[in-house]
Amino acid sequence: MKADPIIIVGAGPTGLATALALGLEGASVVVLEAEPALTIDLRAGSYHPPTVEMLDGLGVAKTMHESGIVVPSWQIRDREAGVVAEFDMSLLKDVTRFPYRLHLEQHRLTPILLDRIRKAAPTVEVRFASPVAGYDQDADGVDVRLEDGSALRGSFLIGADGARSVVRRGMQVGFEGFTWPDRFLVASTSHDLGAHGFSGAGYIADPTHWAAVFHVPDDGPPGLWRIAYPIQAEEDEAEVLEPEAIQDRLKLVLAGNVAAPVGGYPLKYASIYKVHQRVADRFAVGRTVLVGDAAHLNNPLGGLGLNGGIHDAVNLAGKLAPIWREGSDHQQAFDLYDRQRRPVNIKAVQAMSIRNKRILEERDPAVRRQHLHELGATAADPVKAKAYLMESSMINSVRDAAQVH
Ligand SMILES: Cc1cc2nc3c(=O)[nH]c(=O)nc-3n(C[C@H](O)[C@H](O)[C@H](O)COP(=O)(O)OP(=O)(O)OC[C@H]3O[C@@H](n4cnc5c(N)ncnc54)[C@H](O)[C@@H]3O)c2cc1C
Known part of the structure; x- marks a missing residue:
């Protein structure tokens, strides 16, 4: 049957x-x-290498x-000081056919x-x-x-x-x-952050205005840059979604890394997510x-x-x-x-x-400096960087799961 x-x-x-x-x-x-x-x-x-596999x-x-964008390296930036670490994913070329995001x-x-x-x-x-x-x-x-x-x-x-x-x-x-008390606002702009040295994936550290910055294909080249930043529990969703409010926040978030375009960032999408x-x-x-x-x-x-x-x-x-x-x-x-x-x-x-x-989002300046320094030192050392990428690219977690019988 x-x-x-x-x-x-x-x-x-x-x-x-x-x-x-x-x-x-x-x-x-x-x-x-x-x-x-x-x-x-x-x-x-x-998508990480094991997922693409x-x-x-x-x-x-x-x-x-x-239609996708190959991102060969990803960055960690300080909101004021710029790039503090850049992880080169080609270090994974002997462990995956897809050594990139x-x-x-x-x-x-x-x-x-x-x-x-x-x-x-x-x-x-x-x-x-x-x-x-x-x-x-x-x-x-x-x-x-x-x-x-x-x-x-x-x-x-x-x-x-x-x-x-x-x-x-x-x-x-x-x-x-x-559930985190802060929510994430994700805004997309066509302003080319690649021209300001952003690799396709990046994270900006800051006690208040931290962010994640991603290049996504949208309808085709040149694509869009998606910026996710936190909205505090007390902030009103309708107010923070106002185009002027998004412009103001993007200027703050990207301040030390990008000179804001005249007339503001051209925006395509914006939405808010609760995160758990x-x-x-x-x-x-x-x-x-x-x-x-x-x-x-x-x-x-x-x-x-x-x-x-x-x-x-x-x-x-x-x-x-x-x-x-x-x-x-x-x-x-x-x-x-x-x-x-x-x-x-x-x-x-x-x-x-x-x-x-x-x-x-680390608030203690000394701890923050220490974290960013360690990440910079890890990214600069190919052996340590590869070990870090094996973890962050989920290669280890897939291998660990396969070891369980
Ligand atoms: C801002 C943001 C950025 C993210 N970026 C990434 C990223 O870069 N990489 C990454 O790996 N993850 C990312 N994630 C997480 C990712 O979006 C989710 O993990 C993913 O959407 C989960 O997919 P899913 O199919 O399990 O669930 P969903 O995408 O939620 O799909 C569930 C589906 O089930 C349907 N459904 C629900 N209830 C019913 C019902 N009763 N009957 C019939 N159908 C039903 C819904 O309509 C929906 O189509 C991000 C999340 C957020 C919030």
Whole structure:
């Protein structure tokens, strides 16, 4: 008898990558997405080498390179003093085929994934305008309820439904951690920061006006520069999103690094995000399992969140596809998935993203100087820089997970 499909809730980048990876292995998959179409999401845009390798394995890296930006080095800057460290990613050339960061907005990745699903994975069906309300599971499968009152039976249920995951809530697992009091405002300008010496990825340290600066492709060359900076808890969202308020803040944030253009920074997008550090207590319960933001959330400093989601997707699909095909027991594989992906998230992704934020916003001038000096010394020493890049580019975390049996 043919097995019921694997149901995935959420057609964000993680859900689509999971569906594609399962579909390429012949599994039957139904993706249920609440929205009527793929969303335009300004969040992720930076992919680390192991993630590009995995996306290459799914057959989409070539297309990503056609519109993406290759970023061969990334910088740490002091808001007043300029560049204090520049990490050369070519130091990783003997450990990866992609020794750079690849930049492409996540809303440009999702159509590439969907297109590949449609061309190469005919067993995958993606249904839009299909919000999931809840589900019940038994020993043999999962009954998923949609908001329109219809239902669908699946052999397994994967929650790729983001921060407020319905699947995670149904699993009744904790989502421990915290929410930062400050939010992130992300503004995009067409003003070419590359002409001011910015490499495609950079972080500006300052006790108040720290920032992350990223070059993203937008509709094509010359692309856009995305600047993410903090909004304090007491600041009003409508006020800080006023174009003049953004201009004033950009001038402050970029002050020591860029002379503001006459007439101000030409702006294209601006949005505000709440930022959390949370990891689900368990990634799998019975026949339900979590991937991506449904399983873990972190601040965007270091570009780790979606990268981790893609790592979940490929790891899980590699285990689940043969189980679905052969009808074998899933328990051991789900336990292993949890042991491989959860601790990595806590030890590597949570620790790194929290550390990155603390370093950028350090208030004590002596500690700040010390941090920046150490980063400069690390970047200048090829051996230390390579070791640092192995960590920050998530190569170690993928290798560590693979060692867990
Ligand atoms: C400012 C910012 C910058 C970032 N930059 C980076 C970066 O450079 N690199 C990086 O790796 N990460 C980055 N991240 C994190 C990254 O954006 C997320 O990790 C990523 O979007 C997670 O993808 P996902 O598919 O798991 O979840 P989501 O993108 O949230 O997708 C979830 C999907 O599920 C759907 N859904 C939700 N509920 C239901 C339901 N009940 N029924 C059906 N569908 C449902 C939603 O509509 C959505 O399409 C950044 C985050 C922020 C805030």
